């Protein structure tokens with residue numbers, strides 16, 4: 001009995017995560033996940049600039065959180081939610097769906113870099129790992145797959 005209930009719940013969740021999820025919700029949720037990644041990234045940039053004192057525990061915690069934020073975001077780009085398709089504003093380029101493998105590879109790379117940052121054990125390793133995540137992770141993907149900010 002319990003098994004059947006579990007399966008039913010699981011199937012329901014899968015439907016929610018794929019077909020049944022409203023496109024607009026996907027756009028909103030992926031933007032939220034990206035914003036959270038930025039919030040977690042910000043103090044680390046402060047540490048690189050010497051504005052925030054280096055703290056290994058914070059680095060590890062925030063980097064792990066960034067990896068989770070990106071894992072969440074990557075599942076929120078269903079077909080038909082690009083710029084001009086979704087009803088809500090989005091800066092998602094059509095290339096996301098034209099070059100699916102590359103887009104996913106860009107997520108793989110950024111998540112790998114976030115996890116590598118979460119695994120550092122010295123201040124010496126910090127700066128190159130943060131710069132790698134920010135530059136080759138976040139920025140590289142934005143350059144390829146995100147439209148410039150719309151002028152209001």
Ligand code: HEC
Nearest residue numbers: 031034037038041090091092106107110137138141145146
């Ligand atoms: C694999 C590609 C990819 C990676 C990696 C990535 N992003 Fe994004 N990001 C996007 C796309 C695409 C959008 C546009 C989403 C939209 O408008 O629907 C976006 C949007 C954003 C936004 C704007 C959200 C909003 O409210 O409109 C922020 C902030 C952001 N990303 C931060 C980050 C940070 C910080 C990292 C790295 C830790 C990161 N992103 C990594 C693809 C990526």
